[in-house]
Amino acid sequence: MNLLQLVAAFIRRRPLTWAFNVLTLSTGVAVVLALILVNQAVNDRFTRDLAGVDLVIGAKGSPLQIVLSSVFQMDVPTGNIKLSQAQGFARNMLVAKAVPVSMGDNVNEARIIGTTPEYGSLYGATLAEGRWWTKPMEAVVGASAAKRLHFGVGHVFIGAHGLSGSADLHRNFPYVVVGVLKPTGAVIDRLVLTDLASVWQVHEHPDPDDHDAEAMAERQPHERQVTALLVKYRSAMGALMLPRQVSATPDLQAAGPAIEVTRLFSLLGVGAAVLQGVGTAILALGAIGFFIALFGAVSQRRRDLALLRALGARPSLLLSVVAVEAALMGLVGGLVGVAAGRALAEMAARISMAQASGPTLVPPPVGMPDLVAVGAALALAIVASLGPAIIASRTNPAKELASG
Amino acid sequence: MFLVEALEAGRGDRAIARLPGLTLAPGEAALLTGPSGSGKTTLLLASAGLARAFAGQVTIDGTRVLSLKGATLDRFRGRSIGFIFQDIHLIPGLTALQNLLLAPFAVGSAQDRPRALSLLEAVGLGDKVRRPAETLSRGEAQRAAIARAMLLRPKVILADEPTASLDDAACDTVADLLLNAAQETQAALLIATHDQRLRQRLSNHVAVEVLA
Numbered sequence: 001m002n003l004l005q006l007v008a009a010f011i012r013r014r015p016l017t018w019a020f021n022v023l024t025l026s027t028g029v030a031v032v033l034a035l036i037l038v039n040q041a042v043n044d045r046f047t048r049d050l051a052g053v054d055l056v057i058g059a060k061g062s063p064l065q066i067v068l069s070s071v072f073q074m075d076v077p078t079g080n081i082k083l084s085q086a087q088g089f090a091r092n093m094l095v096a097k098a099v100p101v102s103m104g105d106n107v108n109e110a111r112i113i114g115t116t117p118e119y120g121s122l123y124g125a126t127l128a129e130g131r132w133w134t135k136p137m138e139a140v141v142g143a144s145a146a147k148r149l150h151f152g153v154g155h156v157f158i159g160a161h162g163l164s165g166s167a168d169l170h171r172n173f174p175y176v177v178v179g180v181l182k183p184t185g186a187v188i189d190r191l192v193l194t195d196l197a198s199v200w201q202v203h204e205h206p207d208p209d210d211h212d213a214e215a216m217a218e219r220q221p222h223e224r225q226v227t228a229l230l231v232k233y234r235s236a237m238g239a240l241m242l243p244r245q246v247s248a249t250p251d252l253q254a255a256g257p258a259i260e261v262t263r264l265f266s267l268l269g270v271g272a273a274v275l276q277g278v279g280t281a282i283l284a285l286g287a288i289g290f291f292i293a294l295f296g297a298v299s300q301r302r303r304d305l306a307l308l309r310a311l312g313a314r315p316s317l318l319l320s321v322v323a324v325e326a327a328l329m330g331l332v333g334g335l336v337g338v339a340a341g342r343a344l345a346e347m348a349a350r351i352s353m354a355q356a357s358g359p360t361l362v363p364p365p366v367g368m369p370d371l372v373a374v375g376a377a378l379a380l381a382i383v384a385s386l387g388p389a390i391i392a393s394r395t396n397p398a399k400e401l402a403s404g
Numbered sequence: 405m406f407l408v409e410a411l412e413a414g415r416g417d418r419a420i421a422r423l424p425g426l427t428l429a430p431g432e433a434a435l436l437t438g439p440s441g442s443g444k445t446t447l448l449l450a451s452a453g454l455a456r457a458f459a460g461q462v463t464i465d466g467t468r469v470l471s472l473k474g475a476t477l478d479r480f481r482g483r484s485i486g487f488i489f490q491d492i493h494l495i496p497g498l499t500a501l502q503n504l505l506l507a508p509f510a511v512g513s514a515q516d517r518p519r520a521l522s523l524l525e526a527v528g529l530g531d532k533v534r535r536p537a538e539t540l541s542r543g544e545a546q547r548a549a550i551a552r553a554m555l556l557r558p559k560v561i562l563a564d565e566p567t568a569s570l571d572d573a574a575c576d577t578v579a580d581l582l583l584n585a586a587q588e589t590q591a592a593l594l595i596a597t598h599d600q601r602l603r604q605r606l607s608n609h610v611a612v613e614v615l616a
Contacts, residue, residue: 001498001505001515009497304495310454311552312482313510314475398415398455401489401564402445 003317007325010297017293022333025286025377029337031279033373034344035272040369041349041361046072046261049187051122054238056255057081057089057246058228063255064264070101070228071257073111073187076163077103080225081252089229089246094238097122100226102199105159105170110145112159112175112192114199114226120181122230123188129153130179136197139175143183145190151177159202173202185362200224286333287380294326294388305392306400315393322389323382330381334374341373342366405429406560406592411460412615413443413450419458422613423447428592430559433583435603436596438612444596445490447612448562451594452485453477464559482511486553486591488563488582493549494537500524500544501533504552513556523551527581543574547581554585561586563595567602575601 011018049072058066061078068075083100090098099122102114113119117132120140130153132140141151151157155177161168175194183189233239246254298305305318342363349361408426412419421443428434438444449455451462453469462469464484472480486507494503504520507513524533527547532540540548546566553561563582567575579602586593595602603609 001502001509005498005502006495006506006509009495009502012497303492307489307492307495308506308510309478310449310452310481310487310489311507311510312478312480314478317510398446398449401492402415402449402455 003320003324004328007321007328010301010321010325011329014293014297017296018329021286021289021293022329022336024282024289025330025333025380026337026340028279028281028283028286029334029373029377030340030344031282032276033338033341033369034348035275035279036369037341037345037363038348038361039272041345041363044364045361048123048185050257050261051186052232053122053230053257054233055231055242055246056228056257057086057231058253058255060251060253063253064260066228066253066255067257067260068264069103070230071187073103073113073191077227078253080227081229083224083226085249085252086226086229089231089242092242092245094234094242095231096234096238097232099230100196101228101230102196102226103163104199104227105161105202106163106165107157107159107175107192108149109164110142110149110190110192111163112139112194112199114194114196116196119193119230120188123184123186125181125184125188128180128182130177133178133193133195136195136201137173137175138178139192139194139198140179140181141177142181142189142191142193145192146177146180148190151180151192153177153180170202173198196226283376283380286377287384290326290329290381290384291387294322294385295391297325298322298388298392301392302395303400305395306397309395309397310401315395318395319389319393322392323385326381326385326389327378330378331374333381334377337377338370338373342370405463405465406594407461407463408451409461409463411447411451411462412458413446413455414458414615415446415455419615421447422615423451423460423610424613426594426610428560428594430590430592431587432608433586433593433595433606434608434610435606436594436612437598437603437609438596438614439598442612442614444598444612445564448564448594448596452481452487452562454481479511482507483513483556484559486556486558486561486585486589488546488549488553488561488566490565490568493545494540496536496538498537499534500529500537500540500548503537503548504555507552507555511556516555520551520555523554524548526584527551543570546578550578550581550585554589554591557589558591561589561591561593563593565597565599566595567597567599572601575599579605 053071056066056070058070058077059079059081065075065078069077086100089095099115099118103111105112156174158174159170243254246252308318345363349363352361406428408423410425411423414420426434436444436447446455450457453472457470467480501520505515508515521533524530527550529544529548537545566578566582570578582593
C-alpha cells in the first residue's frame, strides 16, 4: 500500500471526469505549444534565409515584395534593374559584399537563379558533388531541389519561362548540372543556381518561337539587367548612407529585409495572438476544470478521508492525496498535450513543405518549450488543487463518522 | 489497561454525552449502551481524540490520550486504537488486502502482509483478499474492517453499532469475531450499541449519560 495506489483508487472512481479535464488541459497545452514551435520554426527559417543580408536593391515597387522575391524566393519581383547600376553599388565603399540575383525561369517549380558563386557563400553552402559553374548554362542545384527533381551531376535540363510551372520552354538552351549542394536548411536548398550570363543568353537570344523574348530583346537591345542586388554593409555607416543613395537613384528601391520581415510578422502576429489567446483560454478552462473536479472529489470522499484520519493519517497526508492526484493528472495532461502539440506543429510544417514554393519549416528539436509546457500543466494542476487539498486536510472526522 | 474517567464529549461547542468511568484490562470487553442519538459514537470518537472532549481523561497503557496533540495524537491513535465504524468500512477502488494495509500506511508503520493475509483468512475472506472493496458485501466489508482493526495489535478496539441491522446468526458471528479479536490482540474492547442481543452476551455494561 502506498500513496500512489491510494490516489489511483480515487482517480479510478471518476474516470470520465478526469478524462474530460485531462483532455481540456492537454488541448490548451497542445495549442500553445504548437504555436510556439511553429513561430520559432518560422523565425528560424526567416533568419536563416536572411543570411545576414542588410539591404536589397531592386526595381521600384513594394519593399516587402522585393525582399520576399529576392531573398525568400516567395513572391514575384517588382522588375529588373540595370546591371551597370547594380555594379555601381557593388563597388561602393560602404558595401562589403554584393551578390546580384537574376530570376525569371524555373524547372519544375524550382527557381533558376542567375547569380555568382558568392550567393552560395551567403548561406555557407558547400558542394556535395561536382563543382561550381565556370561558364554559362552550367548549373549547381540545391539539396532539396536535386532530391525532388532527381538531378545529379551531368543531368541536362531545360528551363521554363516564369517563376512556376509553364509550358513555355526554352528548348534551345539546355542547362547541364555540374554540381549539387549539401543541405543548409535555408532557401538555397530549393533553388537551381547558374551564372548570371545564362539568364541573359536564354532571354537575349530568343528561341525562334518565343515571342515574349523577342519583344524583350527589341525593347532593351543591349542593356543587361539583374533582378536585385543583395548587399552586406561594411560598417554601420552603410545603414545610414546607402538606402538614401539608392532612393536618390531613379528606378531603384532599397529594402531592408530585417525591417520588412518584422513588418510581415507584425501583420501575421494578429492571427497568432488570437490563437495564443484561445490556447491560453483553454488552458485556464483546464485549470478551472481541475479545481471543480477536485472540489467534487473531496466532497464525495469526505467519509473516506475521515476514515483515513481515524486510522491515524495526519492532515498533511490528506492534503498530499489530493495534490498528488492533481499533479498526476496534470502530468498526464502535460505529456499528452506536448505530444499533440508536437504533432500539430509537425503537421503545419508538412503542409508548408507540401507547397513546393513555400518555405520548408522545421520545428525546433524537443527541448525547453516542451519542458516548460509540461511544467506549466503541472503547475496549473497543483495550483488548482490547493483549495480542495486544504479543504481535504481539514476533514472533521467527528462530523463524518458520527452517525448515531 | 484502558481507562476512561468522566469523559464529556460533544460536537461544536456543546457537550452532549458523558461516560462516567470505565476500566478495561487487556482482552476484556464492555458495552457502551444508550439509545440511538445519545452520543455513543461521539464518546468513542472523543476517547480517540477525534471529537471534542470537554472534560475527563482517557488513559491507554499509561498514556494520557487527551493530552496528546497533532501528529503525536494521530500516530498514537493509528497504532494503539483499532476502529470499527457502523457503516464506513473500506475505501472503494482498493482491494480488501490494500484496505487492511491502509492502517500501517496511514501511520507509516511496517506493512505486515502475511499477518494481513492470515487475518483476512481468519474472518473468512481468505478467497477474497484481492477483490476490490466495492464488490464485497456489507458483511464482508465489516469483517475486513474487523481484521484491519486487529492488524497493528492495538491496545484498544472501539466498535460502533457493529450488529445494527444484522440478523441473529450474523449478530452472533460478529460478536464472536470481535471477542476473538480482543483475545488475539489482547486489546480492551469497547462496543457502542443499543442491541439487546449483545447485552445478553456481555455482562460488562456502562451507560451513556445524556447531557441536556
